[in-house]
Amino acid sequence: MVNSLNNESLSIYESWNIDMPSVSARSRLYNLKPIGMGTGGAESLTSYIARLAAAHSLTPAVLLGRTLASFMDKKYWLQGGARPGTRGSALGHSFGEHAKAINGIGVIAKDWVAALQTVTLRTDLSFLTMLPWTDVFTHRNLLRSSRTWCPSCYQDWRLNGQQIYEPLLWTFRDLDVCTRHHRRLISQCQHCHRKLPWLARCAQAGCCSKCDEWLGTSLDEVSNDAPILDHKLEWQIWIAKNLEELIIAARRLPSPPKGRTAQSISSCINQASDGVMNRFARLIGKRKNTVWGWQHGQAQIPIDDLLRICNRVGISLVDFLYADTFVLDDIDLIQTPAVSGVKAIGRSPRHLDPKATKDALLTILNQQTSLSMKEVATRIDLNKRLLYKHFPELCKAISTRHKQYRYKEQQRVRKVIADKINETRMSLHNIGVYPSRRRVVAAMKSKDVHHFMREKKTKIENLTLAA
Ligand SMILES: [Zn+2]
Ligand SMILES: [Zn+2]
Structure with a gap:
């Protein structure tokens, strides 16, 4: 039985407004704030991507593959040279070479900034790249191809509970020294001695993406760094500033x-050399055709030359690139030595300080990390041939030691890989899985194994099991 409706027993409720409230747009991923924005230590975009991925408990490869890739239709590098359709392809080996460009001035940087701004709803991510200088920079000598860091900065940040990241500053090829710690920036893991890409498939902040070890070291720990000569340090401090x-x-x-660089170089020629281009070219140690090209806007000035020119004429890089007009200090440039090492064309070889150079070579010979003579020459900023001429014995000793070191290292890596292969084979065998080449490789998930097996055409089946 249904009771008839009794109107008097019903109460009247307040009425509700069911219009949708206005809510600002929601971002697909966290609106993560970049580190150091507005300071000289601003984060690089590759560092930001790694932190953004970590904030979502994802690896950069998964972040790229599942979220960003759909906004960037660039299959040629998303697939990283791996077989199409495989999930592990994003941020693959060949991508490592492209990763530096994410922080640069070109289309790859633009694509990443656009995709990341779409998913985070941020509008400031281009400042984590060199895109603001697209019109005045050239690709030449601009970016460092592999990840570079100051181990003491990592260590300090960790000890102080600060976020660990990579500043955009470290991606400039001309900067070699951390001016906070007066030590060289490093681009080789101190544990596995390998170079690392700026953005890897998966890596923890401050750790090696190949061996997972922590990359920080304190200044108190015995440093293997070769000493930095005074003139080099002074020049590096100027660059960093x-x-x-x-x-x-x-x-x-x-x-x-x-047109800014052409305009500024003209202004320098007028003020430093009374408008005589040849004289200015001699002053900065460049050929006159090169300077003519810069002055007439036919080529942009590479960053290393740009820094040397600014230093030579005594003007800051910001003034050169941002000021509509500037006035150079009235000094006799011909008589003033340049800390950047710029000398007029036709110069005699760089002055060699025998004692300091010998000390530097001895330190390098006795330090734990072995260096090639090419690396030694770069480190102490002198020509390799000049070093051989003045210190033949020391140079030969360094070179021989490096050859032995490389041979031993090769043997060591081979042994580690062979052991790992045997171990993996055994574990597969023990759980009743036939240890085929493909299964062993999949189980090991290491690029080295691919390389090793491809290069040496080693058949897993031919390797004897460990006794
Ligand atoms: Zn540092
Ligand atoms: Zn490592």
Whole structure:
């Protein structure tokens, strides 16, 4: 039985507004704030991507494959040279070479910034790259191809409970020294001695993406660094200061326009050499055709030359790129030595300080890490042939030691891999799985194994089991 409706027993409730409230747009991923924005220590975009992935408990490879890839239709590098359709392809081996460009001035940087801004709803990510200087920089000598870091900065940040990241500053090829710790930046893992890409498939902040070891070391620990000569340190401090100012300026000022470098170099020629281009070319140690090309906007000035020119004429990089006009200090440039090492064309070889150079070579010979003579020459900033001429015995000793070191290292790596293969084979065998080549490789998930097996055409089946 249904009771008839009794109107008097019903109460009247307040009425509700069911219009949808206005809610600001929601971002697909966290609106993660970049580190150091507005300072000279601003984060690089590759560092930001790694942190963004970690904030979602993802690896960069998964973040790229599942979220960002759909916004960037660039299959040629998303697949990283691996077989199409395989999930492990994003951020693969060949991608490592492209990763540096994410922080650069080209289309790869633009694509990543656009995709990341779409998913985070941030509008400031181009400042984590060199895109603000697209119109005044050239690719030549700009970016470091592999990840570079200061072990003491990592260590300090960890001890102070700060976020671990990589500043954009470290991606400039011309910067070799951390001016906070007065030690060389490093681009080889101190544990596995391998070079690392700026963005790897998976890596923890401050750790090696190949061997997972922590990359920080304190200054108190015995450092294997070769000593930095005074003139080199002075020059590096100048570079760091100017690049930091540039990074800050990018955030605050409109980007420099295309014709800026031509305009500024003309201004320098007028003021430093009374408008005589040949004389200016001699002053900065470049050929006159090269300088003519720069002055007439036919080529952009590579960053290393740009830094040397600014230093030579006594102007900051920010003034050169951002100021509409500037006035150079009235000094006799011909008589003033340049800390950057720029000398007029036709110069005699760089002055060699026999005692300091010998000490530097002896330190290198006795340090734990072995270096090739090419690396030694770069480190102490002197020509290799010049070093051989003045210190033949020391140079030969360094070179022989490095050859032995490389041979031993090769043998060691081979043994580690062979042991690992045997171990994996045994574990597969023990759980009743036939240890085929493919299964062993999949179980090991190591690129080295691929290389090793491809190069040596080693058949897993031919390797004897460990006794
Ligand atoms: Zn440092
Ligand atoms: Zn490592």
